[in-house]
Amino acid sequence: MSGLLALLDDVAGIAKVAASSVDDIAAAAAKAGSKTAGVIIDDAAVTPSYLTGFKAERELPIIWKITLGSLRNKLIILLPLALLLANFLPQAITPLLMLGGSYLCFEGAEKVLHKFFPHADHHVEEDMDIKDPAKLEESKVAGAIKTDFILSAEIMTIALSAIPEGAIWVEALALALVAIGVTVAVYGSVALIVKMDDIGLHLAAIGRWSGTRNFGRWLVKAMPIVMKVLSFVGTLAMLWVGGNIITHGLHDLGWHWPYDTIHHLAVEAGHAFEAAQGFAEWAVTALIDGIIGLAYGLLLIPVATHIISPLIGKFTGAKAAH
Numbered sequence: 001m002s003g004l005l006a007l008l009d010d011v012a013g014i015a016k017v018a019a020s021s022v023d024d025i026a027a028a029a030a031k032a033g034s035k036t037a038g039v040i041i042d043d044a045a046v047t048p049s050y051l052t053g054f055k056a057e058r059e060l061p062i063i064w065k066i067t068l069g070s071l072r073n074k075l076i077i078l079l080p081l082a083l084l085l086a087n088f089l090p091q092a093i094t095p096l097l098m099l100g101g102s103y104l105c106f107e108g109a110e111k112v113l114h115k116f117f118p119h120a121d122h123h124v125e126e127d128m129d130i131k132d133p134a135k136l137e138e139s140k141v142a143g144a145i146k147t148d149f150i151l152s153a154e155i156m157t158i159a160l161s162a163i164p165e166g167a168i169w170v171e172a173l174a175l176a177l178v179a180i181g182v183t184v185a186v187y188g189s190v191a192l193i194v195k196m197d198d199i200g201l202h203l204a205a206i207g208r209w210s211g212t213r214n215f216g217r218w219l220v221k222a223m224p225i226v227m228k229v230l231s232f233v234g235t236l237a238m239l240w241v242g243g244n245i246i247t248h249g250l251h252d253l254g255w256h257w258p259y260d261t262i263h264h265l266a267v268e269a270g271h272a273f274e275a276a277q278g279f280a281e282w283a284v285t286a287l288i289d290g291i292i293g294l295a296y297g298l299l300l301i302p303v304a305t306h307i308i309s310p311l312i313g314k315f316t317g318a319k320a321a322h
Contacts, residue, residue: 058137069145070187073152075179079176082157082175094252095249100150101154101241101293104238105242105293106301108297109239109294109298111238112239155182158245159175163175193226200217202216204216243289243290243292246293247289247292258292262284262285266280
């Protein structure tokens, strides 16, 4: 009897440890997920552009293919790499974060430059060369998954840097939770966004009440505006997140002035607007980070266009393109 009681006591102890570990995993995942919010917004804003030109019935299947590719990127490729870096080469995390931040700054700045100085869109030109709808879909999905890989790498690296050090299996499960949660959030939102006009048309056609039909028509009219706003927010998110990653990276590498200056200005703004102190500090930080991201991205455009892209083309045999 005493042996049974001892066994039950051991089981209870194991259960307590497991419950505590689950709490640690959930807390770590929640903290890490919140740190990736800006990149998530960017990811959700970028993806709908890959669905342009397809029939309505192909939109959800395409999103599903991209979703599976995104999960494969995060869980099979990036999660093991992130854990290996964290445990065997942690000093590489900050430079890799800054590399991803540089990409976000470049993409955001390129979009701003394109807005004010329109130029040829290489992706559109390539799409026009593909006549077969099935091949076009395959090409679009592949392009979306490649873009997702870069953004997912940024998400996983940011998440890893936000997870407190602990047992490797706790870090792995927390990262997996972030990966799955972010993917569901992003592509669930994308699916809802791209089908919203169809929902509006459906309500406008079969709604029993005039209010329902009017709401459906309003949805159809509103979606182009929503897409423009989403694209605008996505560009801002690229610049803000990219600039923030660069300033934090420089701080971690020993150059403290940019980060400390921004922090000081944010605190001053918080004191000036005590009624909304938290928002004021965030707004000033995001604004300055965004300006830094834009300036840095504009500097990167000629480097990427005239040096990096031709080098990639030379080694891969592909034409140099943005």
